[in-house]
Amino acid sequence: MNSKEISTLISQGRAYNSSSFLLRVMKSSDVVRYFGEKTTQNKKTRAVSYIVSKKIFKTAITRNKAKRRLRNAFMQACSVIGDNFKGWNMAFSAKKDVNSVEFSDLLNEMKATLVKVV
Numbered sequence: 001m002n003s004k005e006i007s008t009l010i011s012q013g014r015a016y017n018s019s020s021f022l023l024r025v026m027k028s029s030d031v032v033r034y035f036g037e038k039t040t041q042n043k044k045t046r047a048v049s050y051i052v053s054k055k056i057f058k059t060a061i062t063r064n065k066a067k068r069r070l071r072n073a074f075m076q077a078c079s080v081i082g083d084n085f086k087g088w089n090m091a092f093s094a095k096k097d098v099n100s101v102e103f104s105d106l107l108n109e110m111k112a113t114l115v116k117v118v
Contacts (some may be wrong), residue, residue, distance in 0.1 A: 001047045001089060009091050010051075015081045016116055018109045021070060021103050023094040026116050046083075048074065056096055066094040069103065073110040081111055084118050 001009070013024035028047070050070050052063040070092045078085070098106065 001049055005047075005089065006049055006091060007053075008087050008116060010093075013089070013091070016113050018095075018096055018113050020098040020106055020109055021113075022031070022095065023113055024091045024093070026089050028087045030088055046085045047088065050094070051091055052094045053113075056094065062099060066089075066098045068107060070094060070110075073103070073106045076107055077110040077114050081114060081118075085114075088117075100117045 009024050009026050013026035016023040016025070028045070048071075050067040052066045054063070057063045057066060074092070101109075
């Protein structure tokens with residue numbers, strides 16, 4: 001996704017809150033409608049972005065760790081509950097607790113949040 005699509009997703013997408021992250025989702029068709037046919041996304045693919053603020057995590061090492069943890073939790077959750085997210089754009093915004101919480105707890109939060117989306 002490009003920066004315009006991400007900003008549209010953040011401003012107009014539906015939000016799902018968790019203690020470790022905030023998930024914003026929007027159907028790809030809604031993004032195509034907003035931008036016309038110039039969007040890079042296909043309706044059959046999913047686009048996932050991981051946003052980690054420099055205000056929350058000062059060093060690049062901790063920002064990258066937060067992105068890796070969110071990415072791994074998303075992939076494992078999709079393998080467990082099924083990948084029913086074709087045609088969706090998603091943006092995960094990390095919170096302070098994402099690096100300090102146990103990975104199993106993060107995975108359970110991810111599963112619970114993704115079940116709400118579907």
